[in-house]
Amino acid sequence: MKTLDDCRVAIDAIDTELLELLNKRMKVVERVGEIKADTGGAIYRPEREKAIIERLTKLSQEENGILNRAAIEAIFLEIFAVSRNLELPERIAYLGPEGSFTHQAAESRFGAMSEYLSLNSIESVFKTIEAGRAKFGVVPIENSRDGIVGETLDLLSKSSMKIVSELYMPIHVAFATKAHKLEDIKKIYSKDKGFGQCRDFLSEHGFNDIEHIPVESTAKAAILAAEDESAAAICSHIAAKLYGVPVLFENIEDESENTTRFIILSDFKNGMSDDDKTSILVRLKDAVEAGALVHFLQDFDEEKINLSKIESRPSIDKDGGFGYWFYIDFYGHIDEERIKKVIDKHASEVTWLGSYAKGEN
Numbered sequence: 001m002k003t004l005d006d007c008r009v010a011i012d013a014i015d016t017e018l019l020e021l022l023n024k025r026m027k028v029v030e031r032v033g034e035i036k037a038d039t040g041g042a043i044y045r046p047e048r049e050k051a052i053i054e055r056l057t058k059l060s061q062e063e064n065g066i067l068n069r070a071a072i073e074a075i076f077l078e079i080f081a082v083s084r085n086l087e088l089p090e091r092i093a094y095l096g097p098e099g100s101f102t103h104q105a106a107e108s109r110f111g112a113m114s115e116y117l118s119l120n121s122i123e124s125v126f127k128t129i130e131a132g133r134a135k136f137g138v139v140p141i142e143n144s145r146d147g148i149v150g151e152t153l154d155l156l157s158k159s160s161m162k163i164v165s166e167l168y169m170p171i172h173v174a175f176a177t178k179a180h181k182l183e184d185i186k187k188i189y190s191k192d193k194g195f196g197q198c199r200d201f202l203s204e205h206g207f208n209d210i211e212h213i214p215v216e217s218t219a220k221a222a223i224l225a226a227e228d229e230s231a232a233a234i235c236s237h238i239a240a241k242l243y244g245v246p247v248l249f250e251n252i253e254d255e256s257e258n259t260t261r262f263i264i265l266s267d268f269k270n271g272m273s274d275d276d277k278t279s280i281l282v283r284l285k286d287a288v289e290a291g292a293l294v295h296f297l298q299d300f301d302e303e304k305i306n307l308s309k310i311e312s313r314p315s316i317d318k319d320g321g322f323g324y325w326f327y328i329d330f331y332g333h334i335d336e337e338r339i340k341k342v343i344d345k346h347a348s349e350v351t352w353l354g355s356y357a358k359g360e361n
């Protein structure tokens, strides 16, 4: 049987091999970078990365390997991020502050080597990438409990930036405080939605009778709780850690399946993968006429295009009238013939927001 020392010798030998292979991989990536520079191709190819993870997951299953999809993803997303930074250093704007859930979503995709820009509003994220001060933007678009993020949809309707990727992230919140006793807590900071997501916890602990102070983000709540021993924050574990506020209770959300969908914005069009989603905005000219939406959707149905989401948003038209537009997600890529056919038919009413590899949720 192997001793601890034997195991460590074996691990060192394997790490040497891994390093050699990783360096070899990066050499190939450098060449990919040169080709992309010559041809003007996009550096970030989420559909290719997804295909790699899928192939390796299948391979690992076939070989009865220990690594499952989540583990393979954790390792390889970091390798991809290092690769891309080698091709061209990446700068990512996200809805901050540091330690926000959006920050975590951004880091899960862009890794430790990228440069991050924390911004205090979704609008600033859009403006920053539109001005070319960052290549990518990360913002939330919907939450399993709270629904759509209206601000993101409204900005998408006005921006030339495209959705190039989506990711779903489980949202867990913690209760953090510097108070020594629960009775010393006189106020709780969080984002309005943070309070809404853990009502049961708050009432079970008798926290409904003390002041609840809504602030712009859960990370901001952690910053405020760090400065005041009579305060607590409902925030992410990471934000609590980052701002030095001890976590008293973990996973205090009422619904354990609480998930947020984030989108990555940039200025290029993805290639096709075998499992894509497309987002569009539709302003139906005759939206007031009964049946306009039904007719529009019938064209999708005829081409067997499945919708995954439809959301209506109010808008004020040029003459000051109250109108509606629709945000729609469906399965498939804009370059597929059957999809092109429907979109071309409604070209004057549809704005294409992006086609991207479907995220796992």
Ligand SMILES: C=C(O[C@@H]1C=C(C(=O)O)C=C[C@H]1O)C(=O)O
Pocket: 029, 032, 043, 044, 045, 046, 048, 049, 052, 079, 080, 081, 083, 084, 087
């Ligand atoms: C190397 C490439 O560029 C990026 C890095 C990838 C990788 O490390 O495998 C894959 C896709 C791209 O996001 C490529 O396009 O193949």
